[in-house]
Amino acid sequence: MPHDLNHLDAALAAYPRVTLLEGPTPIQKLTRLSQLPELNGCNVYVKRDDLTGLGGGGNKLRKLEFLLGQALAENADTLVTWGGFQSNHARLTAAVAARHGLACELILTPSAVRTDNDFCHNGNVLLDDLFGASVHRLARGVTADAYAAELVTKLRELGKKPFVMPLGGSSPRGALGYAACAAEILHQADALDLRFERIIVPNGSAGTHSGLLAGMTLARSATQITGYSVLADEQQALATTLEKTRQTLHLLDPAAALVESAINVDGSHRGDAYGAPTEAMLEAVRLLASKEGLLTDPVYGGKAFAGLLAAIRRGEFPQGSNLLFVMTGGLPGLFAYRSAFV
Template sequence: MTIEPSPKLDFSRFPRRVLLEGPTPIQHLPRLSAGLRGVNVFVKRDDLNGLGGGGNKLRKLEFLIGEALAGGADTIITVGARQSNHARLTAAAAARVGLKCELVLTRAVPRFDADYVDNGNILLDGLFDAHVHDLPGSANALQFAEDRAVELRTQGRNVYVCPLGGSSPVGCLGYADCAVEIIAQSKAMGVSFDRIVVPNGSGGMQGGLVAGLVSSGLEPSLVAGFAVYGPAGQARSITLDKANQTAQLIDPNLRVDSSAISIDESQLGQGYGIPTDAMRAAVRLLASTEGLLIDPVYGGKAFAGLLESVRSGNYRAGHNILFVMTGGLPGLFAYRSEF
């Protein structure tokens, strides 16, 4: 299924604080593609944003920060694992707009080396002046965040609580808007994409893209996700729910069918944040052929899935595949020992 031109959706009725410098580019990868049986691989460079080290979460944060500011918030709290890219970018966005920021981070990944515990994203969280709550992996981070918000509100603070990955329906609007951006770029480039490949963690990026395609009258199963957080069945259910909630924010009459959600768990390995050989090979291949860096937790596993799909013959010569580069570069330093 290929992308066709579509009228731009209007997101102006939703509060928004611009954090991106404009549309992120789509680039062809000629050297890498040359070794992939005639399949053309393109990348959507959502890693190329200046704020906070860049990354896809800024799209969600434009709407989340917008909603927080519209409600008069002076503080934002969010949750994640210790090396959360979303937490890092929430802290950076809060610094940009003048909000106090608290991060509730769990030891969800069983890594205890100094690089993971103190380097990468966690180093940057401190530079952005975020207050970090360090919780064990078994903790209910969102409940802790809600309780902390109550505590701060009794002190007169106006607190906005942001969910895991920023993947509320409001946050997912960022990727519904990204779907429209991709459609416009596809038309301008004269290239139709046969697949859009993404990592699926909290489900918000894939859910938002699907909602944007459905809202544009296009085929949503164009998006293929690789699960990096949990099993495919769980990821599919969460993503479908987010896609429907987001689509209905745009138009209450829209519905997303379960057949629109394609998720593959073959690259999950032993679980979230746990490296695989395929991920290491994918990170090295993209770096050594195109000079591009992807993170080991999300992009690395999803790109490994894309490569395996090509090698398995799922795509034919002449197919155009778009991979969304989500950023997360600081994670490479947290996983230094794996490379």
Template structure:
């Protein structure tokens, strides 16, 4: 549980380019809370960031773009699935700061309808003037990105390659900073959270929050990640490794223990990007009770986990649960046929 003190995480030594307008609000959801039997549900509105349609990846990109500019890059390349939110926001951030952008996108999700292939994030990638490399699902996208970067370097370009989800240790610093932001907001509101719930895809947001809470001297095990990409064992291993890498960037003496990482795979379903009935129900529930929209790949599945935890009484009436609402709204339009 979050305590009252509000120490800071000093990230001043890292290059950073501001992409957010300021702290994102924490909002209470009274109608949903009543529907869930009195569990007090709050949302951290990462979807309200203005640039590029908003979303949590902008926190990582503040540090990734900052590092790219610091090394004199003129081009940024990143990787993801065809409807990647991270790719869309990388393209938007690149447009904001004047970098050329190339996206290496794989058809990792077995969907072939026109909405998925050409609407949603992929439409916005084009509007942000990114060059898209369309690869089959079996392709090694990062290898392709590195080879493409070398081609451009041979032409005299300075290229920065950004990993899946922006989830390098540098990118994860964005969510270490967010941990301090949550602390400051909870202290100002005289509020404490019994649980923080996040989607866990490329693991960067979860790892960054854990590293941030460790740097703040808090037990981070109250953060629960619902994996939407790999199974629990895979997600646990990746999250712990990235949390430790990030913590050591902040302070070489920091360590993240294995019991700090809580992963639940109960909402993964058949796999990444594949809809589930519980996801559809969760998206409709939040929309119909609070007028808020979740994406179908990340937040929709994680929020379904929150709902299941409340209805099964893993979360109890009177407890305060904070859900990190990651954005990804354009993905809804790519999944139109599922609703």
């Protein structure tokens, strides 16, 4: 079935958007890694969304293009969001605010599994401060969204115009960024004369997975997407992804239908909790670095890449399969997880 990229492009054009990327991110083949006997003749490619530039790069910038478009359309002067201490979304929201002359309020919550000095003060936390954000560190047990609601009320009383960025940028409006990425991937695959049998992504707040699937659905692409859950357990992640994909697809075309069986979520590499290191993640990060000189983060990409490697090693993909792994960035997180790698 031919792609219907015109339909997708026209649907995306209906929403305000601020360009934050330098252009399409490259698709590169992992040539040395693909030659390993354990990869059973599969061709592994990466979509380099770690190379998005602003603020240290990462997938959240695609979501922020549409969220910032909405914020500026509403004449906002302050961006408010929340996440964990090592939130990539918080870091990039701060960078985007700095680029556009907006104030930024970040609400950061402690981790249930890591309390070491590197985690609490290095990586993304260091960069939040450099970008000039006002950082609110919550005590354990304080609810971030309730704190955010109170903060927004105070800002409005001061005459500010706050705009709340959703957790991970992963509202249906934010997920439009990855519907746009779906179109970008299809254009690039056509130019490379490639057909990807599977696209693999980490699934945290589900916006990246949902946006890609909504975009592929509207473009009538047969490419399957697998998301490796790193935040919620498999069933909860599946339910969230299904609902968010439906909502995003509705924004694009209220008449479009989603086939529920297209949602593919694998929770086998989450580990004990969100952000908890796993042996498979450590091995995957080291393998990608040592064979290809590429760095992926320990919370999202490392676990999803570990899942991809395990699936290939189990023989789930026929020899010659073209597999595309979306590198979502989050590199500063490596420095927050130094003790896990030593």
